[in-house]
Amino acid sequence: QKEVEQDPGPLSVPEGAIVSLNCTYSNSAFQYFMWYRQYSRKGPELLMYTYSSGNKEDGRFTAQVDKSSKYISLFIRDSQPSDSATYLCAMSISGNTPLVFGKGTRLSVIA
Amino acid sequence: KAGVTQTPRYLIKTRGQQVTLSCSPISGHRSVSWYQQTPGQGLQFLFEYFSETQRNKGNFPGRFSGRQFSNSRSEMNVSTLELGDSALYLCASHIRGEQFFGPGTRLTVL
Numbered sequence: 001q002k003e004v005e006q007d008p009g010p011l012s013v014p015e016g017a018i019v020s021l022n023c024t025y026s027n028s029a030f031q032y033f034m035w036y037r038q039y040s041r042k043g044p045e046l047l048m049y050t051y052s053s054g055n056k057e058d059g060r061f062t063a064q065v066d067k068s069s070k071y072i073s074l075f076i077r078d079s080q081p082s083d084s085a086t087y088l089c090a091m092s093i094s095g096n097t098p099l100v101f102g103k104g105t106r107l108s109v110i111a
Numbered sequence: 112k113a114g115v116t117q118t119p120r121y122l123i124k125t126r127g128q129q130v131t132l133s134c135s136p137i138s139g140h141r142s143v144s145w146y147q148q149t150p151g152q153g154l155q156f157l158f159e160y161f162s163e164t165q166r167n168k169g170n171f172p173g174r175f176s177g178r179q180f181s182n183s184r185s186e187m188n189v190s191t192l193e194l195g196d197s198a199l200y201l202c203a204s205h206i207r208g209e210q211f212f213g214p215g216t217r218l219t220v221l
């Protein structure tokens with residue numbers, strides 16, 4: 001079993017839809033949880049950074065962490081074609097330990 | 112504030128050669144990590160440097176090495192290149208747990 005599991009998609013939605021992206025993990029020691037967005041031929045861009053359980057909102061993006069279920073989510077409201085990218089979840093045990101990434105979910109938002 | 116810069120952006124090498132990649136972190140960041148990204152394995156951690164010292168190392172062979180300079184700039188080296196080393200090599204500059212990635216160096220080994 002991989003430490004972090006993420007459905008690779010591809011996921012295709014119409015413009016304006018609510019998108020839900022998810023990851024599960026097996027290591028209960030993970031405390032820091034991140035979502036990155038990666039456009040083709042670019043480096044990953046940090047979207048959301050959360051510590052422990054709970055929700056965090058930033059504009060159209062909401063990150064949720066449920067440590068009891070070892071499950072994290074990213075919601076994108078009012079999705080736009082410019083949101084079309086690969087979304088990577090990542091997590092770490094502490095601020096000084098390496099990130100462990102999911103394989104990424106490819107999202108296409110169709111105008 | 113300028114982001115993470117990586118040079119070169121693209122490299123083509125042949126098997127058996129060696130390669131050196133460079134990373135300049137965000138000003139004020141003292142930690143630099145390197146990752147390898149391939150379609151099959153995704154993003155995998157190579158190593159991390161903090162104040163010129165290797166703090167963490169991933170599960171890669173000894174052909175992969177790195178170093179960090181006093182100005183926090185970092186280099187990674189891959190010796191005796193293999194076809195399987197073809198990948199996007201990403202450098203991340205981090206502070207207080209948040210990691211910010213550069214655009215990567217795309218290495219193709221022929």
